[in-house]
Amino acid sequence: MSMSRSKASAEESVPVNLDDFERIADKRLTKAVHGYYSSGANDEVSLRENRVAFERIRLRPRFLIDVDNIQLQTSILGYNVSMPLIVSPTAMQKMAHPDGETGVAIACKEMGIPMTLSTLATTSVTDVSANCGGEGLRFFQLYTFRDRGITYDLVKRAEAAGFKALVLTVDTPTLGRRNADIRNQFSLPTGLSLANFEAPKAKSTLGSEGTNLSDAREAVRIAAKQGMADHSDSRSALSAYTTKFFDASLTWDSIKWLKSITNLPIVVKGVMTAEDAILAKEQGVAAVWVSNHGARQLDGVDATIDVLEEVVDALRGTSIEVYLDGGIRRGTDILKALALGARAVAFGRPALWGLTYNGKEGVSQVLQMMKDELSLAMKLSGATNVSSVPRDLIRMPYDAPYKSKL
Ligand SMILES: Cc1cc2nc3c(=O)[nH]c(=O)nc-3n(C[C@H](O)[C@H](O)[C@H](O)COP(=O)(O)O)c2cc1C
């Protein structure tokens, strides 16, 4: 019996929300890939909190407002977008579907929203660009390497491939502990590679060390041999990889170096406090991306939506844009984040579920679903423009009880 992967099987009815996409994806992926995509760090307290915190926020709808023509369009870093949604960078998207990063990029291009390509993608910056015909708004997520030459080279290739911003992830000096990956001894499946390290130049830089950065499996072997990996590192290939290659000595001051090698706007991803938002501001970044890495790094941190207002307040009066990811699953979640001052939101796993469901087409379906849900949420709550959702459209759990200001 042949059943196209593109169609939901009998027991997989047509997805009507993102949870449905998740359930279908869970069934189709191998245990190891599912574990890698879905996991949070440690006890997954923050993973649950990312969702629960959204559910605790209440909406205060206003009625008899003309919502016939609501405005979903806005701009991100000066580029017009069809709605305030970005696809977060997630590593190794070809594990979900052969369309991989290209599928995500094309779905985003068609929807008119930005995609963010991970440093650890299974499709190179150059190929993603070429496969999109050089069109569509693409950002490049940057992990920095102990060898600055590698980082330099990555930045230059992203620039040449037409990426419009560098999203510097600051929450990963080393990888968080994810139980499933340790149990499953997770590694990149055979046949796939970390394609950004296959360029001739990257290879020659690395050749001296006798290590190929495009192959996580080899990194594990070498890290173990050099005694750089502790017991858990030696079980999860990614953990060994980051320990060996990522620059854990990076500081806020390093952003000066990054700015000296590129004119691309810099977005700092992973900020969770007002203190760090201010340090980012002092470095002249274009945007701050509130994120706890999908709760995959430090368990026990707040839900991102619960720290958003703190970051927004710290940057008030500046032109620095604030984005948020972590647990965005509904149009009402987007609306809640906009009310708290985000310029845009992003999500990671839902794009992977769409990709697993039906490649590029599945990602398009997921994006369209979010657009429809956002539009509905706005109409039902009397919010007419994504750029000016009022704070009092929501009640945070910590808000004082309503007192008439009338
Ligand atoms: C499977 C997976 C891989 C990820 N890989 C990266 C990455 O390579 N770089 C990065 O900055 N963030 C990475 N993230 C974090 C996402 O960019 C994003 O912050 C997170 O997924 C948002 O939470 P959500 O999945 O609940 O939407 C990854 C997340 C997941 C789930």
Ligand SMILES: O=C(O)C(=O)c1ccccc1
């Ligand atoms: O899995 C992740 O969340 C991630 O960002 C990552 C980091 C290093 C290697 C591969 C993925």
